[in-house]
Amino acid sequence: MSRPVPAATATLRVLRFLSTQPVPVAASRIAAEIGLARSTTYHLLDAMAEQDFVVHYPDERTWGLGVGAWEVGVAFAAQEPLARLARLPLARLVDRVGRSAHLVMLQGADVLYVIEERARGRPPLVTDVGVRLPAHLTASGRAILATLPRAQVRALYPSAAAFVSRTGRGPAAPSELREVLTATRTRGYAEEDGEVTDGFASAAVALTEPALRASVAVTWETRDDVDVEGVLEAIRATTAEIDRRLRHR
Structure with missing residues (x-):
């Protein structure tokens, strides 16, 4: 009893x-x-x-x-092990690419921003520590969703009613999201262009620790001439460093 x-x-x-x-x-x-x-x-x-x-x-x-x-734990998040271990690598990433970068974790069908490193002289973004955005629209969210079992993605997005839009772009049905995530797995990184904010694009790579469901992303203005391959190389190096720090904490 x-x-x-x-x-x-x-x-x-x-x-x-x-x-x-x-x-x-x-x-x-x-x-x-x-x-x-x-x-x-x-x-x-x-x-x-x-x-x-x-x-x-x-x-x-x-x-x-x-x-x-x-949200109850946001005040603690700044001292949480992941945030502490990832802050320096993320700052180095921003120094290397000259663009703003962030680290997020998946919570339900949203991503929550744990660290936001702003590049000097770059325009402000909608993202900040504690901000929540729909995972299916963000590169950082797609990078994580692509690592989840397909059944779990279906549970998060069972029908078209589960999808929202910010700029009129992005997947609006489960079949469209499946296509996006399949392409993400094939490329080995996620991307979005104007789906969070008009005029801005992002690329992201997920961390390998499955329990964390986290990723690192870089955002830039689409009008800028950006060496995307160079940015991706820097993001991959950063996620690898964070993964190593997590394993040896």
């Missing part, structure tokens, strides 16, 4: 448990882990979902962490 657990304690246990899982999990498993009845667990998850602390993936009948959980 399940024993009573105060709601606040149960909520924290759910968040802690989900934070250790590489993929969303079923409510029945969450209930077993924290010692609650399934009906009570569903009520708790529904309440947490209303506040964006968890996300429900109905097609797979699973639950994962939501953006609310991330």
Whole structure:
């Protein structure tokens, strides 16, 4: 028989448990882990979902962490190991290419900006630490989505209703996103042009640590003459350095 657990304690246990899982999990498993009845667990998850602390993936009948959980930890993110280990390599990347760069993590169907390094003299961007953007529109998000199992991508984008647009460009249906991600896997990097902000383009490469679901991207004005291959070489070198730092932390 399940024993009573105060709601606040149960909520924290759910968040802690989900934070250790590489993929969303079923409510029945969450209930077993924290010692609650399934009906009570569903009520708790529904309440947490209303506040964006968890996300429900109905097609797979699973639950994962939501953006609310991330936002609570934004103040800690600056000292979080990934941010600390990646900040210097990202600063070196900006120095090398002379363009703004950032590191993001995937949260649900969005990317959240963990580090933003602005290049001197370059125009401001919509991105900043703590900003959230639709993953399917950003190069950084596509780089991560391309590494996920196809079933998980389907859960995040089950129908055309799951897609939003900022500039009228970008994939607007699951089939279009599949084409974008297939091309991303083939190239070995992701790109976008004017899908986040008119007049700006980006390229991104994902980190190899699957539990992190993170990537590094560089953004530039499309009117500029940019050595894209040189930028990609620098991004790959940066992600490799961050991966090495993560392995040896």
